[in-house]
Amino acid sequence: MHLDRQSVSRLGDRLLFPDLEGSAYLAHAAISPLSTPVAERIAEVTRDYGRGGMAGFVRWAPRLQQVRRDLAALISAEPSEIAFIANTTQGVIDIAFGLPWRKGDRVVLFDGEFPANVTPWQQAAEEFGLELCWLSLDAFHDSVDAGLADLERALDRGVRVVAVSAVQYKTGLRMPLAEMAALCHKYGAEIFVDAIQALGATPVDVSWGIDYLSSGSHKHLMGAEGAGFLYVAERCAATLKPRLAGWLGHEDPAAFLMGDEPRLRYDNPLQRGAQALEIGTSNVIGLAALGASIELLRQLGVPAIHAHIDAYLDQLEAGLVERGFISHRAKVPALRSTLLSMAVPHDVRLSKLGAALRERGVVCNTPDGLIRFAPHWPNAHDEVPKVLAIMDEALAALRGRV
Ligand SMILES: Cc1ncc(COP(=O)(O)O)c(C=O)c1O
Missing domain, CATH: 3.40.640.10 (Type I PLP-dependent aspartate aminotransferase-like (Major domain))
Incomplete structure (x- = not known):
């Protein structure tokens, strides 16, 4: 079967999400954005029924x-x-x-x-x-x-x-x-x-x-x-x-x-x-x-997707720990998923941090007292330094330093 570029998933490539706004979408544990092939499939059904x-x-x-x-x-x-x-x-x-x-x-x-x-x-x-x-x-x-x-x-x-x-x-x-x-x-x-x-x-x-x-x-x-x-x-x-x-x-x-x-x-x-x-x-x-x-998903395979996200979270976790966040990620690799949850530094209000990140183009969630990052296959590893820079800006703004 011939797959054109518009229907091929590549690890770390957002090409199939042209409408996705912001620098980093890290809320797949809440709701995923829809890719072009998914949106087109929906349109196809709608047309057929119409x-x-x-x-x-x-x-x-x-x-x-x-x-x-x-x-x-x-x-x-x-x-x-x-x-x-x-x-x-x-x-x-x-x-x-x-x-x-x-x-x-x-x-x-x-x-x-x-x-x-x-x-x-x-x-x-x-x-x-x-x-x-x-x-x-x-x-x-x-x-x-x-x-x-x-x-x-x-x-x-x-x-x-x-x-x-x-x-x-x-x-x-x-x-x-x-x-x-x-x-x-x-x-x-x-x-x-x-x-x-x-x-x-x-x-x-x-x-x-x-x-x-x-x-x-x-x-x-x-x-x-x-x-x-x-x-x-x-x-x-x-x-x-x-x-x-x-x-x-x-x-x-x-x-x-x-x-x-x-x-x-x-x-x-x-x-x-x-x-x-x-x-x-x-x-x-x-x-x-x-x-x-x-x-x-099948083009990439779930094990490869998992490994890709795990490497992304390794970087992100290390950067956030340096900034005073406390990780809840399992120490044992077999117990790790594609969600990274952290307790935020004591001088920061969680809901305000979530909003400050969103305003700056990083979308994540704040379930039950933790900040949670959940990337997926389209998130590129070189996005992490950008996310950390935006985190620094958000923290500085909340601490009244800008
Ligand atoms: C573990 C878990 N189960 C279920 C749900 C949602 O359930 P439903 O698909 O019935 O809305 C969520 C949503 O956040 C969830 O995290």
Whole structure:
């Protein structure tokens, strides 16, 4: 296949983001800007639906199946294990309300997780009489062994599910998913992973033993908001009992819309596993955008993207430490993601620093008391000295020195 320059992704090259303003976009852990190929894919869908309504649907339905295959390949799953959903939270809700709970079942959660992976479990706990067991993430920050030992103690009491993010949104800690999954299975528990802070930039592979995984597409996957996917391992499909289902969840759900004879019925069984959770028509525009973005990510490969960003963050972290910031980046490389979070110097107000950087063309985030930098493949390494110079200007302005 011939790829023109406008659809080739190159590490450290912003060419595919011609509308991106400012010197450095470091907020991929919040929302990614849209590349030209992604924006063009959205325009293509819009044109097709504008021209032909149903004809647009007919053209894009098979292309969405390719997106399903691409998503499956990204995490080493089978396409039948993937359901299209609206966002990460929907996937958490689907599983929290889809497991065949028994009163008193325990769910392990981690204190400090993004609320998307907490609220649905709290709701399910109220509804089904579950016990939530909170573990601290601090132990994992101290050492993987200490974190896993905490987890094992909890599992030993009897746990049904452990819910965890692949990468912690606040500190960027990359959780040791393979080790956690192995422990869960040793004690008869399952593991649910919120993967939105990892996918696209930090490798995740469901063959590590992940049972369920949910993600939206607007962060490191570099797609648009409102389109995501849920993975349900084939081995878990039979136990899932969706309490929330819709017309597309049945076997052969659209048969009554085609053919010569009336065939409408309401008692077709639900499909098994992930596909039962596709409740109604999908976000075709968002999923097509995600498909275009995955094509760009695949050209580079997630391990190469991760290494590129890691080298960028090495430089940025060193420069910020020199300026009095305190790094929350894991010391052990295996626990690092593509997020760098720092505590700001004591004489600086975090929100004011975020705003001062934004005004000067450096976009980053300030979640829960830390400043967080999240570059991606288009960020060039030679951008870092510029970011540090802008940081110096912003700090000087806040300290009243300019
Ligand atoms: C770890 C994590 N999970 C989930 C979300 C967002 O969830 P959703 O895709 O449902 O909006 C975020 C957003 O910042 C996040 O950091």
